[in-house]
Amino acid sequence: MTEITETATPLIESPGTSSGASPADAGTAAPWWTSGVVYQVYPRSFADADGDGIGDLAGIRGRLDYLAELGIDALWLSPVYPSPQHDNGYDIKDYEDIDPVFGDLAEFDLLLAEAHDRGIKIVMDLVVNHTSDEHPWFVESKSNLTNPKRDWYWWRAPHADGGVPNGWRSAFSGPAWTLDDTTGEYYLHLFAKQQPDLNWENPDVRAAVYAMMNRWLDRGVDGFRMDVINFIAKRTELIDGPMPATDGGSPMGPQIHAYLQEMHAAVFAGRPGDHLTVGEMPGVSTADAVLFTDPARGEVDMIFQFEHVGLDHGDTKFDVRPRNLPALKQNLAHWQTDLAETGWNSLYLNNHDQPRLVSRFGNDTTYRYESATLWALVLHLQRGTPYIYQGEEIGMTNVRFDSIADYRDIESLNHYREAVEEFDLAPASVLAGVHAMGRDNARTPMQWDATPNSGFTTGTPWLAVNPNHTGINVAADRSGERSVFRFYQALIRLRHESPVVALGDFSLLEPDHEQLYAFTRSLGGETLLVVANAADAPLAAPLPAAVAGLLANAERVLGNYPRQSPGASLRPWEATLYRLP
Template structure:
């Protein structure tokens, strides 16, 4: 694997001529940081209405400070009709009353900053809600000044959609608006019309809004499907076969992000974070997006590794296979080693729980939760913890689709059962495995009613296993997932090899072993992980050195098993 001159992360022109890595303080703050994602609706409810809110987040800041995280990524809290749980925004410069108010947001921001925790907002500007004033104006007539703020097209032959693009939430990506007789584009739900970034007025309105939030004190943005803001314009009105299932992303995306950087971030003092969610991008794309010299974004979320266990579609789960997963992650480590930076994640608000998806959440829940924590956090990049991950929360299996709330799962179920005549049980099994509500069940704080999430009726039912799996019980346990995450976060803060060291995968074809080294300035760390229910002999040609005298820095079993890795055992050595 290619080694890193860590200065290229911050300033490619500043690398020493002999390639000697600079001091750790030369690297950006986020190279030693850990980000915690809060999904406010499901985190903590402070007023008993069954929906999490900003008051609930404020009440848990000490918990997050104790965990040791450096920043909170706050999923959308803007005013919204909630068709897609806040990712359909009605007003970019306010707070939805269900979550609180701008005054309460300011309190959250101030109290987080007092604890040394940054707040990163979710930025959703590929689309708005169809209730946003911009779209209300745009759809009012074909000659409205805001008509060109969205993608409108005349019907195709025999009144068909302008092209064959499909929505990510099932069905076509075009909806006919009866008022004007034209179709509007929505890559997601029909209530989420896509903004037309070809229009400079749209771009300036977005930049003005972003500056408003930064002036208020927020510390950056996680940018939802940001690569989709640039469309392949020649295909928008093209024939039905023009898309062939590929990404709609257009080449002008780099121009847009560079313009955004100049208009919003250039010249600002302080430490801001920009991370772009970018489905379908390649490593070559990511190098360009995250090259600091180009002024686009600091890092991206890519989807390759979380798509490997999907068959013909997302809800067609495949058995877990370690080899393609570690090869994929290693390929991204290698590809962004010399220029750019990785985001490290295995779950978020759109993904199933990692301990259920990649581990064994029944017999080996603690071990597999901590194994994947160690493996992920020891890769090179910025780790993202999704709420509940730090206590080993699991997927949920509701016995009826009526208990689910996610628009993606509900649309898929209806389409599969009603249009394609699939059995309800088989479709529900796919939702159990891959549905987004797995991540959205309320945070399990303690063993009291509703897991301590709310004194009211939760908007989405709590996972029934909450009496056994909750934050209070975990923190009181001798085998605490929370405590393990604390130690991992401290390692990233204090050990520059963890933050900046070069990555090298060992035994890429081994179906049970996940092993790699991290090296910097003559120091080497070794990760050994047994991703299985069976013991694994440690001795082998794949070991870089004799580990008998190596220092064991962290492990998820007591003591050192030496000759054998126990089921789901993970160890971190300093060689």
């Protein structure tokens, strides 16, 4: 494996023939996603083709060559279905159409065909824990107590004390129950009140969902990212218990495995093609994940878990704690180790619900390039399927709007209102939490160039563009001496061509070190070593013995600084990949 270098005109040499085992030699014919990379698009904010200020499918289609050049294998679309947009598309009123703001089914078919022409798969967002309160199913369900679809949702009479059925709280503030005046009963919504939860204990609900999924697969889509899919199974003993349930914990019930196995049998089993299924699952453990992702069980290919992105939360996500590198390293290593024999990891540090990784985990000013590429190397060299969120590949940062009025996300707006109006907290301190952790950090428009609306739209963008787009944008990054985009290209190529990157064993080094992030990947006699200094300060030589001893005669493969002698002091946010003799 020869060195991959970075220059203004990139010279990225082929890693050549690896001395490691092939995927088949590693035990089985590995699915495409073990060596693949998925790119997430938030359609409202990616590219606007018609000038209305909202991104659309035609805009995405116009940027497919950019994504193909990056080298990704699959494109995950956040929801594009018809929606009242209370939660930016995660409140769906029709599962089988396209919202006119994004286009129509004909435009979707064009996107699908042109993506496939470029070797890019399309993964849809599946949101079936809840619907919109405008979905025809819910409109029928709430019409009267005897409607055939009444039991398609969770309805309960008021508690004996006249209040809500239990103490569950919505993820977006307030109780998870809303009273329907027409029928005098409460309906459950784990998220916004406009997002009533489906009752998966009703077999008719499950059959309707599976039929819908099959029709999208028949149309040609390549899989699903499943929104909060573990919540479809509810702990009914808490809903129907004699006392209100308390806040905290997961509502996930034990039925979840049976539901996912039934889904797999009804939708994927026997269907030609290798479709991707990734389940977003808040609150699950590694023991849960082994069961969910064991291929023999027929549930999902991988999950999104949230332990590592909760380590800097205090009492709430907006109560920000300083980054703890040892805790982060050890948590990610825990997932690597526990899923090593059975199962598979997804690898991510940001998405549409998380702040920008370079602002959260790195230094988004002085060392923006270095910290963006450090975390890219650290993440992509672990075992699992990497997910790139739009703009990550050019080092986009958080935004700091001056007023809460500039924000659009329902979670941030509800949090601010509750904290300021109900708990009498200082507006400035509440806004600081939104600056750090608000979901709009990830949802500002994609920064294509330095023009007034960053090349995203010719109209007025639905959410303001980050003011720093004049310096941080695709055009500037790709023409610069140091390009985050080209670094990501190199990492994707490594995963495609190197079995040890795709399938090798993981071993964390120096787990308690406050600056050093180092680990090895090994397969079939080949070992790679990642050495990274995740700090603004240099890390003086000699490096810890567990790392220094491996660097003798090590061959550099990729780095974010010019070459220096292995074992020398590490510069701020320096990250290097080595091949060991």
